[in-house]
Amino acid sequence: MKSLQINTFKEYKEKYEQSVSDPEGFWSEVAEHFQWKKKWDKVLEWDFSKPEIKWFIGAKLNITENCLDRHLETIGNKTAIIWEPNDPDEESRYITYRQLYVKVSRFANVLKNNGIKKGDRVCLYMPMIPELAIAMLACARIGAVHSIVFAGFSSSALSSRINDSQCKMLITANEVYRGTKPINLKKVCDQALENTPSVETVIVYRRTVEPTEMTPGRDKFWFDELQKVDTPCEAEAMDAEDLLFILYTSGSTGKPKGMVHTTGGYMVGSTYTFENVFQCKKDDIYWCTADIGWITGHSYIIYGPLCAGATTVMFEGVPSYPDYGRFWEIVDKLNVTHFYTAPTAIRALAKHPLSLVEKHDLSSLKVLGSVGEPINEEAWHWYNDNIGKSNCPIVDTWWQTETGAMMISPIAGITPTRPTFATLPLPGVQPVLMDERGNEVVQKSMEASEGRLAMKAPWPSIARTIYGDHQRYKDTYFSAYKNMYFTGDGAYRDASGNYRITGRVDDVVIVSGHNLGTAPIENAIDEHADIVECAVVGFPHDVKGNALYAFVTKYDDCKTSDEDLKIEINKLIASTIGAIAKLDKVQFVSGLPKTRSGKIMRRILRKIASNEADNLGDISTLLNPDIVEEIKAGAL
Ligand code: 6R9
16 A cells, blocks of 8 residues: 655645545545545535434445455565464464465355354454454454454443344354463353343354363354365455444443444544554554454554554553563564553553563664553653653544544654643544533634534544434434534643643532542642552532542552641642642542543542442443442542
8 A cells, every 4th residue: 555644744734734625635535545346426425413424425345455455465475463472481473464364264254154244243252362353354354243342341241232233143262361360251151142142153262272161053163163164255345334343332321332333434544543643664563552342452453554554463461461561571572663552551560660661672662652541741751751761752642432543643753742632633633622601612822722622524434323322322422512523521722732631521520619620630649759540539518519539549669658648649739730629538549440441430439439339330341340349448
């Protein structure tokens, strides 16, 4: 593929201007870089009031021809995937584009052989092994819709997702090791399958030699099925607006939302942003540490990098095994040039001695990335100083499951960065800030502003609906502001137009009539040298209306007493934000409740702080449900 990369800041500005004044012209030029079976009749039709969004109308394509077939002649022998196992003594796997093409085609025939057709939904509940990539691409090859469920979710979370989209098949592995812990995935599946009538077939990849219980007629081993089919598999001609995948994201309330992504726009959006934000060159080694069960893994481990012909690393394990230097050991071993992770991982690693970083050679690194949450100042500097050695641009990429691709982010080495700022919108993205009354906050020159982040116009990879519930899609994203997509996040914009995402807007507490975002308060607390991380929430207060409650984790070797720590924290807050933001309560805890993708579940903390801990709702999707009991017991 000819390069899609922007080379200078001037060029970024020109492209950005073009993308706003002539979106159809801009995106059709980008789309020319891909392989289509038939080109589009029209680039875009949209109406946010319905809402209805269509890109590349009338076009036909298959995304796997763009990820695989089209690379065979030029880079067929280049490594597409490097797989790094949980156990450092097990061998890494290197899979070339040609090998991946063969594996995907063959497994696509397994799907067909088991009755899967275009449009059928297939659920994947798998560990981070190449077979997960193979299975998802095999679905795309024949036009089946994959629905990947993170393999750390409980059986009930799995069955409700399977039922919501009526999956016909489930693909899993018998067992997996993450750290020292063996996890029997097949057992979780068996439990889930007790009430999922739509599933006819289960394909089981044998990751370990452990005996596996199989239900005759329903369960089949991956390898046995491969023996029954040939390799070639023609790629199904998909309409640009045919479903590519469903991915569930948890709403703040109620059941998870099955976000629907379609084929053409998603491909163009994920690849264009991958190419530009990371600026990977021919021999670079790119590693995104996310799990493929999240949107970050979909767009930036698989589809974006493979469409772009990059070498992408997949890591099966956890950052703490065999020790907290594992990430850096892998960077050193594989000569990783691009490293993309989440602030929560950075904070967790920063907690451990620097010697774990320093014993590895990180000189291969060129670009660092961050995603998932606002990155606080302290974590940004730790990452920049100790991992990037002040030599690697940090791309703080803001986006969502719903947006499919990065939206606001620096372009590595091109956009000037600023700690904690996601900086500027990428071409094709038109952010606006909205005030409390629903009016646009107009940018006056040389003036900063703040508001709720919305989008004025569609971009190719926007989710088209919530599976089976278009009304909820409309209510959630298109009802807050007329003719706009509402992100749910708040943002600050500096005088030069750089955005800093301040967090979800529901994370705002009104104390004595003052609107306080909890994120800046958390940032101030995190500045304290003894503090690892924290979460601030509001609770009802007789006088102030609401008051602030902080849940704080401190370093193991912290020598300061809790009382003194509380005073010092409040001093920091008073000096950075003001006395109004002082904390009424500070509870020291050994950990914070987190979602599997590393986001702090403030909803639970709000309930505990408000004395409503009896009514916590479903906490089974937490990474660390045990911590909730500890926090409840120590609540102030
Ligand atoms: C990609 C992903 C989306 C929410 C989003 C925002 C937060 C993501 C961020 C960020 C600040 C960043 N978020 N990236 N906040 N800076 N660079 O994480 O998708 O899991 O759907 O979460 O995550 O609050 O609205 P998803």
